[in-house]
């Protein structure tokens with residue numbers, strides 16, 4: 001697929017005929033310098049944006065021309081998102097933030113709470129379930145972010161520079177946690193990073209340079 005942005009007179013080819021296929025259960029790094037197209041690639045595969053040309057197939061379904069509502073349905077059911085700045089809602093505590101991914105999944109309030117608490121246990125944060133984001137460290141906030149991204153058992157998780165705002169120890173722990181969870185529950189992770197320290201823990205690395213992908 002290709003992605004072209006237009007900004008006034010300026011034309012930017014952010015992705016140039018990128019071809020990529022992802023294997024189930026792998027932890028895949030997308031590396032490359034700032035501006036090389038990593039976020040654009042994750043946004044397209046995450047169905048947050050549409051390619052200018054080409055096709056996207058997720059779990060046997062062609063997605064490039066789905067409308068907004070259909071893309072949202074696919075995201076809620078099959079995809080998870082982890083962010084550089086954690087993106088937790090400050091007015092909700094940890095377990096409530098995790099529950100956000102469970103709305104629209106037809107669970108009772110009790111079942112939703114139980115499921116979210118179980119997920120917090122898996123990321124080692126059960127003892128912080130009722131803490132608010134401001135009461136948590138960066139590493140702990142990102143664990144909540146991971147719990148929220150995984151609680152609805154997505155098949156594919158997009159993580160855009162998930163460790164950029166963490167110290168080395170927390171960053172290494174977070175990558176290790178993603179690796180454990182990807183192998184345990186068979187979720188595929190697509191992780192953008194330009195941090196060489198994190199790349200060694202990945203199953204596979206693809207590199208973007210000026211919108212061109214090298215596998």
Ligand code: ADP
Pocket residue numbers: 005006007012013014032033034035036037038039040041
């Ligand atoms: P990375 O994530 O690797 O830093 P991006 O995917 O964010 O790279 O950006 C790739 C290129 O596309 C950059 O040149 C950037 O300036 C441009 N770009 C990204 N988003 C937009 C947008 N919404 N409108 C116009 N240009 C954009």
Ligand code: ADP
Pocket residue numbers: 048072075076081101
């Ligand atoms: P709603 O606002 O009705 O919750 P959204 O489109 O915001 O619907 O969210 C649908 C799914 O897409 C959610 O699981 C959400 O976490 C995910 N998502 C992740 N990042 C974004 C984003 N940048 N924009 C929209 N949705 C996103």
